[in-house]
Amino acid sequence: MDILKKRFADFQQYLGHDFGDDDDVEGAVLFETLPLIGMVVLLFNALEKSIDSAICEAINDRTDSVGLLVIHGMPYGQKVDVYERLCEDLHATVEGPVPSFQGLIARLKAVSVLRNLVVHADWLSSDAKGYTYTRLHIKRGGMRQEYVQLTPDSMGKVAAAIQGASAQFDAYLDELGELLRDKRHDPPKVDAAEPPSLPA
Numbered sequence: 001m002d003i004l005k006k007r008f009a010d011f012q013q014y015l016g017h018d019f020g021d022d023d024d025v026e027g028a029v030l031f032e033t034l035p036l037i038g039m040v041v042l043l044f045n046a047l048e049k050s051i052d053s054a055i056c057e058a059i060n061d062r063t064d065s066v067g068l069l070v071i072h073g074m075p076y077g078q079k080v081d082v083y084e085r086l087c088e089d090l091h092a093t094v095e096g097p098v099p100s101f102q103g104l105i106a107r108l109k110a111v112s113v114l115r116n117l118v119v120h121a122d123w124l125s126s127d128a129k130g131y132t133y134t135r136l137h138i139k140r141g142g143m144r145q146e147y148v149q150l151t152p153d154s155m156g157k158v159a160a161a162i163q164g165a166s167a168q169f170d171a172y173l174d175e176l177g178e179l180l181r182d183k184r185h186d187p188p189k190v191d192a193a194e195p196p197s198l199p200a
Helices: 023-059 065-071 076-094 104-120 152-185
Strands: 006-010 131-139 142-149
Touching (some): 076 152
């Protein structure tokens, strides 16, 4: 999910971010962006709690305790992997594809990458265009500093991406729930018994 602009700078002797910009301009961009950081965190946390709840219900629909013991201390990415395996088992139960599941897991993982960029960015390194230091790439050719453009506009795109993933997740839960209810109401399959043979 490549919705953020990036640029790179070769690492010099020290890890620095001297852009030569006007400090007042940099501060104004950061001031406009700050409220959206909280919005991204709020939306992502709500999504993660929804995944927690879905895992608990998939494991045991009578109590959350078993599921909570399973996911306790588990990072988000592992929760998504666990939920994917649980879903595959549930799909076998309903004996058919669930259209809203298509691309869902990849989408859930992609928004995690966006959230991590926002949460772990070095916000005090932002320049006048919103480019903010996010991480250091270490390769054979040397070290490079990564900067991601985190402006009110791009942060809005991050928030929208998380909302979109949440909407697809909710749609999947609704569709899966309906399929499971239909499955429970289906009459059991009974093999036709062979007629008794008449005595000779």
